[in-house]
Amino acid sequence: MMTYCSWNEQKCLDLLEQPFFELIQLAYAVHQKNFTAGDMEFCTLANIKTGACPEDCAYCPQSAHYNTGLKKEKLMDLASVVAAASNAKLNGAKRFCMGAAWRKPSQKDLPKVVAMIRAVKDLGLETCVTLGMLEAEDALALKESGLDFYNHNLDSSAEFYSTIIQTHTYEDRLNTLKHVMAAGINVCSGGILGMGETRVDRIKMLLTLYELPITPKSIPINQLIPIPGTPLAKAPLLDPFELIKTIALTRILFPEARIRLSAGRENMTDETQAWCFMAGANSIFIGDKLLTAKNPRLERDRALLKKLNMQFPEEINA
Ligand code: SAM
Ligand code: DTB
């Protein structure tokens, strides 16, 4: 079995190119050392502001640059957020993640999000928000509210990123992560697979995350949900083994991180998901909806995890 003390592109490629079962065995050994068998983290998403985003991210249904037929909605009110979070808690979520389709939060909206974070924390839930780019003082205000995680994905390699987004840069993404880390908020950052990027792009993204001064505790791996109307609507389907191998590599590089099998599970077979869990994914979103796209229904997730003898939170209100 190969061992590595530091990582670079070639070492990652070598890992991915060894026999599949060797890779999975190595990843599962790392996983077993750091997590209890069958353990799974459950998070629920809420889209607190929908559509009309000025950014042009080629995968995103919420970008104002593409006609995806999405109905735009203003910032949710506090009571509706609390109701959604209470429901998520009843269904067994440990963390409530709030997303807003913004380039960056305005000074008018940020205090409203701060109030939401406080209210969700009062319910006894962990909090995560994803609001676009942050300045240093925004991050401090969010920290002050008690925010646990800030989600801001690198999404791909720097080179590939510039082919799918023109309205902001990779450097902008890294700057936001810098402010999040400086404020003492946990980083949640990962990527999307299946946008037409190469294996090397995926490796470079993971190595950029690896080189951050504070290792992310939470790494979402999304599989592209092709959205009609976006430039990536017809992107070629990702081979499920490429997804599984990327999860395995993520587990090996980040032994202690929660790896979230994030968007795209609705289009995956149970067997693909099971392989992803074996390769090291140990967090999922539960609930019928992600931000705008479908997520597997609770019944399907419950049945899958039961078949695998893995934890599923019993519905308190069943
Ligand atoms: N505006 C904020 C931002 O860009 O950071 C927050 C919301 S944005 C929707 C959060 C993440 O959702 C993106 O970084 C991307 O990884 C993921 N995402 C968006 N559209 C997706 C799609 N069609 N398929 C898979 N993941 C997607
Ligand atoms: C992340 O990496 N994936 C989530 C969360 N962070 C905010 C979002 C997935 C969005 C999928 C497309 C949609 O629902 O609109």
Ligand code: SF4
């Ligand atoms: Fe979508 Fe976020 Fe890009 Fe806006 S910044 S288009 S919400 S991914």
